[in-house]
Amino acid sequence: MTRCREHLRRYVALAGLCTFAIFGEGATGQSAPQPSSGECIPGGDCEPMPASARAYAAMCELELGVAPTVDCGAGVLIPITVDGVEVFEDPGLHECDKASLQVGDCMPGSSLQRYQGRNADGTPKPDTVWISFCRHDGRDTAEYDVPDSVQLIGYNYETGATCFFESGDNSPWTHVDETNRLLGVLPGPDEPGFDQAYVVPGVQCVRCHQADPFNHNPWIKSARLPEDPRQPVIPVIPGPNPPYYVVGGPEWDMRTIHIDGNGCLGCHRIGMETVAEYTGDHWDPNEHMPPHDPGSLAADYEELVECWTNGPENTPGCDWVIPPAGECDGGVVGDNYPYASERFNGGTGDGGRSSGGRWRRPGC
Numbered sequence: 001m002t003r004c005r006e007h008l009r010r011y012v013a014l015a016g017l018c019t020f021a022i023f024g025e026g027a028t029g030q031s032a033p034q035p036s037s038g039e040c041i042p043g044g045d046c047e048p049m050p051a052s053a054r055a056y057a058a059m060c061e062l063e064l065g066v067a068p069t070v071d072c073g074a075g076v077l078i079p080i081t082v083d084g085v086e087v088f089e090d091p092g093l094h095e096c097d098k099a100s101l102q103v104g105d106c107m108p109g110s111s112l113q114r115y116q117g118r119n120a121d122g123t124p125k126p127d128t129v130w131i132s133f134c135r136h137d138g139r140d141t142a143e144y145d146v147p148d149s150v151q152l153i154g155y156n157y158e159t160g161a162t163c164f165f166e167s168g169d170n171s172p173w174t175h176v177d178e179t180n181r182l183l184g185v186l187p188g189p190d191e192p193g194f195d196q197a198y199v200v201p202g203v204q205c206v207r208c209h210q211a212d213p214f215n216h217n218p219w220i221k222s223a224r225l226p227e228d229p230r231q232p233v234i235p236v237i238p239g240p241n242p243p244y245y246v247v248g249g250p251e252w253d254m255r256t257i258h259i260d261g262n263g264c265l266g267c268h269r270i271g272m273e274t275v276a277e278y279t280g281d282h283w284d285p286n287e288h289m290p291p292h293d294p295g296s297l298a299a300d301y302e303e304l305v306e307c308w309t310n311g312p313e314n315t316p317g318c319d320w321v322i323p324p325a326g327e328c329d330g331g332v333v334g335d336n337y338p339y340a341s342e343r344f345n346g347g348t349g350d351g352g353r354s355s356g357g358r359w360r361r362p363g364c
């Protein structure tokens with residue numbers, strides 16, 4: 001693991017100026033140096049994600065400390081209500097007051113937990129936060145039973161380093177109780193079972209966890225921190241342009257669209273893929289954003305939709321940007337950003353649930 005750190009130092013020393021403007025022709029039309037010379041890779045020249053979740057947890061430890069050992073029963077329940085009354089049976093998709101914005105799931109019994117970062121020697125790691133999500137899934141159809149899941153996200157506020165752990169086969173450790181709540185204690189990262197309970201992401205989680213590591217919406221926000229109910233369990237990352245990169249995922253597509261002066265971007269980046277996921281489940285940005293005066297930035301939102309629909313390549317004043325990360329500044333990237341996803345951000349892939357698949361990248 002220290003290997004990564006050494007690599008980073010050596011890399012930064014060699015590369016000199018850390019800039020992302022190396023992916024060729026920028027949207028401004030200025031030519032830029034060749035990709036081989038100065039590409040700033042956040043986290044250094046680390047290995048790609050290993051195949052096993054335990055090995056990945058070890059790789060993440062350098063930036064994020066030790067991944068938490070999850071006890072679903074110790075988390076905060078996400079309450080499900082119908083007409084303001086809490087229910088403990090699944091009322092059906094979209095049939096509750098605040099549904100999950102993944103398919104409108106209203107299944108009760110999911111929970112969230114927030115953990116302060118912790119080093120292997122037990123000392124606190126205050127720059128880091130972890131979230132666990134025990135999801136009692138209600139998205140089943142006649143053809144397909146979506147299993148209950150336990151997922152993890154770790155985030156380093158200073159560097160932007162992020163690790164995602166997808167749910168594996170957690171069934172040996174989990175069960176659902178009589179109130180429909182998903183319970184169970186999962187293996188920790190030092191136990192062999194960690195490799196069964198969790199897996200390394202097989203898809204780019206940033207497709208929807210796009211603006212920053214954490215998704216916020218009325219369902220997920222209704223779980224509040226017991227010690228401070230003014231705060232949701234899921235942290236709200238401060239600032240309009242926080243650092244963000246994925247450990248072992250230098251090839252993940254980190255782009256979002258940017259328009260200088262757009263009011264919606266005054267508080268946070270916006271993942272238009274996430275917006276597509278939300279609007280597909282009846283979340284209207286103008287009913288929720290900006291939080292203090294919903295609807296007041298409708299024109300700014302419209303401007304983003306225009307750019308998203310036509311592509312930044314065809315929209316003067318609108319650019320693809322990537323977040324700052326570690327030693328790297330981020331900023332505008334040009335048309336030949338090498339990590340443009342085939343599956344999202346305007347790619348030609350499965351775009352099924354995404355409104356963003358309508359334009360093709362130049363050269364495709």
Ligand code: HEC
Binds near residue numbers: 215
């Ligand atoms: C298709 C979109 C999509 C993808 C891809 C996706 N997520 Fe999510 N995720 C969501 C949404 C939306 C929420 C908010 C809860 C909800 O409405 O269901 C969420 C919430 C979460 C949460 C709770 C914390 C939070 O950010 O709110 C975790 C943990 C999580 N996802 C893990 C993952 C991991 C790990 C991956 C990649 C393997 C992943 N997700 C990929 C859409 C997605």
Ligand code: HEC
Binds near residue numbers: 221301
């Ligand atoms: C004054 C600050 C502010 C402005 C301006 C603002 N937002 Fe937000 N937005 C927030 C905060 C805070 C959250 C997260 C917590 C929450 O949902 O309340 C958020 C969350 C979101 C999310 C949830 C997705 C995610 O990644 O967590 C979307 C989508 C979003 N905003 C879109 C918009 C749009 C579109 C506009 C312009 C119409 C806008 N916002 C303007 C503060 C703002």
